[in-house]
Amino acid sequence: MNTPRELDKGYDPGGVEERWYAYWEEEKLFAADKAGSENPAYSIVIPPPNVTGMLHMGHALNITLQDILCRYRRLCGDNVLWMPGTDHAGIATQNVVEKKLLSEGTSRHDLGREAFIEKVWEWRREYGGTIIRQLKRLGASCDWDRERFTMDDGLSMAVRTVFKTLYDEGLIYRGKYLINWCPRCHTAIADIEVEYEEMQGGLYYIRYPFVDGDGGLVVATTRPETMLGDTAVAVNPDDERYAAMAGRTVHLPLTDRVIPVIADKYVDTSFGTGALKITPAHDPNDFEIGRIHGLDMVKVIDDKGFMTAEAGERFAGLERSECRKAVVAALDKEGLLENQEAYTHSVGTCYRCHTVVEPNLSKQWFVNVKPLAEKAVQVVQDGQTRIIPDNWEKTYYEWMDNIRDWCVSRQIWWGHRIPAWYCDDCGEVMVEITAPGKCASCESTALTRESDVLDTWFSSALWPFSTMGWPEETRLLKTFYPTSVLVTGFDILFFWVARMLMMGVHFMKAVPFADVYIHALVRDEDGKKMSKSTGNVIDPIEVIENYGADALRFTLAAFAAQGRDVKLSESRIEGYRHFINKLWNAARFALMHIDDSNCDETLSDASLADRWILSRLSTLRQTVAEAIDTYKFNEAAVALYQFVWHEFCDWYLEAVKPDLYGKKGDSRREGSKTVLRRVLSDVLVMLHPIVPFVTEEIWHALPGDRTSIMQAAFPTAGPAMVAYDADAEAEMELVMGVITGIRNVRGEMNISPSKTLSAEVHAGDDQTLNRIAANEDMIVNLARLDSLTVTTAGEKPKFAATSVVGNATVYALLEGVIDFEKEKTRIEKEMTKLEKDLAGVSGKLNNEAFLNKAPADVVAKVRASHEHLLAHREKLQATLEKVAEMA
């Protein structure tokens, strides 16, 4: 293909995106570890979205940043593995499928465990691909042939191996403790899965009459229904009001039980009445006190949130909130409710369904994570894993230092079933990777498998190595573990990142990732976080349909400043869509001129504009590479935006038009065509990680046989023509200044762009004179002049508007047009600004301390600036006087 393909007038992402994505997949361009690859390995494991998930802005940001890194690294020649997959999301998925069953008039209990699990797999086959398809629409360049699911056989093997190993090491145990119970999901949940919400409630003051003698103790509680399970009242031994009462007994109202008054320093004398009711089976702190004092544990609320028989005949069977009302009414009736006041406090809720959790006594499996946490803290302290931005390190340490045992068993059906078996005959507990045939103790074959499954995060914690084939020693592990970076939001720092570090260090003897890049959270308009379950999500797919995936990606990248949350605005996305279109049109223009012949790596004839844009390009190359290397995605995006729009389009393309439209075969024309092609092609490659679709589309319109832009190389120090050129930059700045000065006059004086002007420049030195004279054509062209005269000095032309640029004074000749009043105002305005700058600079130079203590280069800079300002003012002053005469 020798002639450039013609591009449509405006960029329409529809169609283009699907076409190129299909092409990339067909060509296997996302595949890692292609045969013979000896290149440096670079790997990322995707934070696996829930299989039930729908793409939200949090995903979009997360995926975009990873995709930028992966695409960039591929362009740099690395052997890149981006491991994709989804999470089985135990509770979330079970909820979804249960809801579906409900709408079909059945339930999981009707089906039974096995049939239900089969239903979930069916659901997964039918709907589980949604989130993956959505990631693809965003452009994610994962190695899809390696896609994993946390319930895959291989991952299941990893889970069982880890479980057994930790059990054998004594780090996993089973026991009856007070855990957080969700009555709706009907399962235990871990401490960090409890979300606290402020709620309006009441504080109830209840009198517990003494058994011997008159009076009683009054306690305050927010949960009167739990009093039915009280087994003591505690007072602080240092509390003069109550100390003597310890050891006495009280009647537990509404029951026929008698409970002791005990002394414990835990009691806060300043809260409520200073006397605390103790319900060991339904409050974590009471549980602790109960253990210390050997109190009975009376469970009055069952697993579904209803009162048990132990709550007494009057209340058994009531739902817990109904029971609260009933208890309050009963107490009131018996005259034992002393007082009742409104009270706001935070209440724990289930992070999945936001039902109020019930602390409940229950037999569960736990991981003793402390020993694992210590090692995981160490590797961060050692710098084996860097957390970026590093202020998250503190949060990480804080949590790890105060970590408590992790309750990993869940009373649901969907998930990794705990690999433990109980002997029906002797009660022996066996933890094995595969089912034991008989009891290790009594040889009975009557074994029952544990019915609980594992917390979803247990399998997620193994993700960096389980996806690569562990416990097998695979080539994948050898090549790509530890991974290069983990990109994630801080909301799952504890849920996921910390646990991966613990498991990775423990089982692989190596950190799971060298870097952890923590990005901001995309919040909704109220500043609340968008969550999978609350449904307050903005749909990125809609944004993609309205603006294109590239516009969304560029916006997210430009927003991704470290340490700040993202609040998306429609107008911002629209602005970046305009940028995509700008790039498109610049390419269209370029393609009108470049052809197969201008691929030269050397330049025989370069104009100032050519040398200047190549110099700017060399700086851009460094800026972009450095920005991506340090996860400053916004800096990369902004630098590219600035270059493409305001340097390449605004100046370079306009400046080279006369050359391009010039005579065929002219060396200047050929030179510019070569530069044009070089810049466009380099910029496309640099932009590709951020906006993959439009860059691929343009890339293929370039002349010559093209492979994918994904197979191009990120611009490096060669070729020689792309180099920093201080001289070109200085000269171009002067020329741009002259042009801008004249344009400014036009604007301020309301002179139509269609009216051509003449101008005169008086240059103060030879270099300035030569530079301006050498670029007369560019100035005439871009300032829309009909003629330009350049001299070393001279009188100010009578009818002229003036601007001062460097060591030159530019006069736009305006005979018959000039409004001297206006001109006077214009110059005075500039003068005011100038005086202000001058005052600042003079102040410094008059300050001896500054001259003595500031670094020499700074002083020199200020001196130079001072001289420039003085010269500038002098020129303006002279002009102003002349203008004032005319006005």
Added chain:
RNA sequence: GGGCGGGUAGCUCAGUUGGGAGAGCAUCGGCCUUACAAGCCGAGGGUCACAGGUUCAAGCCCUGUUCCGCCCACCA
């Protein structure tokens, strides 16, 4: 109670060896200039939350105050 982040143009936000206050959108004025009106050329707009300190020099470093947001702990 502990910790973290933030307060910069009308809005959304960039801004690190401390030395020039910036971008996008919005606003105002002028343009169909053959890549682009999704565009072009100009312009206006600031007590960098407040108060003190360090420094020759502070949006940036330190202290205090205040407001907003988030996380953790406690919550009888």
